Amino acid sequence: MKLTQYIFILFFIATLTKSYSQGAYQTETPTQKAERMQWYTDARFGMFIHWGAYSVLDGEYKGKKQRGPLGEWIMQNLTIPIEDYKKDVVGNFNPTKFDADAWAKSAYDAGMKYMVMTTKHHDGFALFQSDVSDYNIVAQTPFGRDVIKELSEACKKYGLKFGVYYSQAQDWYHAGGYTPKKRWDKKQEGDWDSYFETIVKGQVTELFSNYGEISLIWWDSARKVQNNDLANAIGRELVKLQPNIIVNPRLSTTSQMDFQTFEQVIPGVFEKEYNELCLTQNRSWSYKPSDTLWKEPAFLLKTLTHMTSIGGNFLFNVGPKSNGEFPKQAKEALEYIGEWMAINNEAIYETEKSPFYKLPFGEATMRQMDDKSIIYLHIYDWPSSGMLEIKGLHNASVSASVLGGSSTLKVEQNNNRLQISGLPKEAPHDAVSVIKLEISEPLKIDYGYIQPSEDRSILLNPENALLTIKPQFDCIPEVAYDGDEPYFRNWQNCIPGRIDTGNQAHWKVNVTEKGDYKVVAKLSTRADGNFAMIKVNKPVHTKLPNTGGLDVYQTLDLGTLSLKKGVNTITFSGQKKKAWDNVQLKTIRLIKL
Numbered sequence: 001m002k003l004t005q006y007i008f009i010l011f012f013i014a015t016l017t018k019s020y021s022q023g024a025y026q027t028e029t030p031t032q033k034a035e036r037m038q039w040y041t042d043a044r045f046g047m048f049i050h051w052g053a054y055s056v057l058d059g060e061y062k063g064k065k066q067r068g069p070l071g072e073w074i075m076q077n078l079t080i081p082i083e084d085y086k087k088d089v090v091g092n093f094n095p096t097k098f099d100a101d102a103w104a105k106s107a108y109d110a111g112m113k114y115m116v117m118t119t120k121h122h123d124g125f126a127l128f129q130s131d132v133s134d135y136n137i138v139a140q141t142p143f144g145r146d147v148i149k150e151l152s153e154a155c156k157k158y159g160l161k162f163g164v165y166y167s168q169a170q171d172w173y174h175a176g177g178y179t180p181k182k183r184w185d186k187k188q189e190g191d192w193d194s195y196f197e198t199i200v201k202g203q204v205t206e207l208f209s210n211y212g213e214i215s216l217i218w219w220d221s222a223r224k225v226q227n228n229d230l231a232n233a234i235g236r237e238l239v240k241l242q243p244n245i246i247v248n249p250r251l252s253t254t255s256q257m258d259f260q261t262f263e264q265v266i267p268g269v270f271e272k273e274y275n276e277l278c279l280t281q282n283r284s285w286s287y288k289p290s291d292t293l294w295k296e297p298a299f300l301l302k303t304l305t306h307m308t309s310i311g312g313n314f315l316f317n318v319g320p321k322s323n324g325e326f327p328k329q330a331k332e333a334l335e336y337i338g339e340w341m342a343i344n345n346e347a348i349y350e351t352e353k354s355p356f357y358k359l360p361f362g363e364a365t366m367r368q369m370d371d372k373s374i375i376y377l378h379i380y381d382w383p384s385s386g387m388l389e390i391k392g393l394h395n396a397s398v399s400a401s402v403l404g405g406s407s408t409l410k411v412e413q414n415n416n417r418l419q420i421s422g423l424p425k426e427a428p429h430d431a432v433s434v435i436k437l438e439i440s441e442p443l444k445i446d447y448g449y450i451q452p453s454e455d456r457s458i459l460l461n462p463e464n465a466l467l468t469i470k471p472q473f474d475c476i477p478e479v480a481y482d483g484d485e486p487y488f489r490n491w492q493n494c495i496p497g498r499i500d501t502g503n504q505a506h507w508k509v510n511v512t513e514k515g516d517y518k519v520v521a522k523l524s525t526r527a528d529g530n531f532a533m534i535k536v537n538k539p540v541h542t543k544l545p546n547t548g549g550l551d552v553y554q555t556l557d558l559g560t561l562s563l564k565k566g567v568n569t570i571t572f573s574g575q576k577k578k579a580w581d582n583v584q585l586k587t588i589r590l591i592k593l
């Protein structure tokens, strides 16, 4: 064999090995992975449940108030000794109104297709019968029932895939478990590896063996994992018990994963395939009545349609009360979304992401079949003119209807714009109305990336930005107008002392000339000490001056970006770890050097 042949074979083997390890701990091709992930990508919508002994407390214990917002963290936040927690919290956990059927039914009625349930959170207390540790609901509480058994069966009854959340890195009860702060109880002393080998391996084996099919495992706190190699090795062994299981990315900091997790941050763009947003309705994951920052049902519905339109899943969190009932706000939101789903679910399930970069009135999903394509327009701003225009869809043979409506709409191509007219005056739904476009010929779509202008510069502004937002703190940037110039309003930090708002603006630009571009921004600030971050790959940070108030705009140099030919995603945000007050951004211009 010639040397070149050897090299070819080596190269071939290398490519093969690479494409054969796509999934988490599985040896499979991308196609096999896509098949394993199929139910999950079809589903789009699931219920996260954070429920445990901690649901008994409301951010307070023995007169001391918890500082952090997360109810399930109270034991650590107030460094409650193990015996006290066991007696006062676990001992009082008696959810007499728990009804697994009712929980599964409300997820099903909301249009959800899967559930991920906390089986053991950081406090170490298990909600299932366990021979590995008697720190569990059956052995320790007056209630004495195996909640995981009842829920897994109820989910099966309603056709919901059942997934388990399990805190493997942190455990504040079992000896050796990780505690993020210094250990506060002698009983916590111990070796993490032996904790992992006995408690984690033992309990997850129980979960994977005693409850029928487990469709998903949601590990937590990977950043705190102590021994990546051990965790990965055991993780690999465990999935053999549930070979079709989908694995989240938090087993270890080096683990392979099936999807990316976005926690409390609603993404505007994805870098990789398979993505899931998990979001609470207020701030805490677990029930905490004093936490009253509830998100509106309409906002949550739009979060679902947005996630679907960018091709991701939405895992919506419910924190049931300690008696087993869902909070009123959760019930209302689930019913609201369920009513919408009853009419519009075909615009969600089994759909692909939007074929358009950005639509001025809302978002879109799509479905491609052998003989036709369907585009669903999710309309947030219903036109009072009775007419809607779409740029970039060049097909002529299109029929349009309102989902849940009876009349057919008129569709015409006019100057490269698809015009849909004859829309009802009133929006069919107060938050998201859906128009279905059926196209019975090959699609002719121009995605609509941002293009360089005639002078070769590239103009980025709030109108053509895709936003990543952190809705948690009620400080979501909005597009406002100064005359007809758009700018971002309310891009600020609402939590005193917090350094990063979590908000980002992204632009997808189709670059024709590769090379260096100077970044010039027009913005206003009212304080010193803000840092701007702009990146395409490597972030560039620039300290911003106080421009003299939010009405006073300055044109500032934010450095240089190196762009490749083709599509580049450019991101702008406040720099982490530095103060970010309120910045109003009007434009960013990229000028070819």
Ligand code: GLC
Binding pocket: 050, 070, 072, 073, 220, 221, 263, 278, 285
């Ligand atoms: C964080 C929190 C935890 C919560 C989880 C959900 O890891 O520590 O309390 O369960 O996020 O994503």
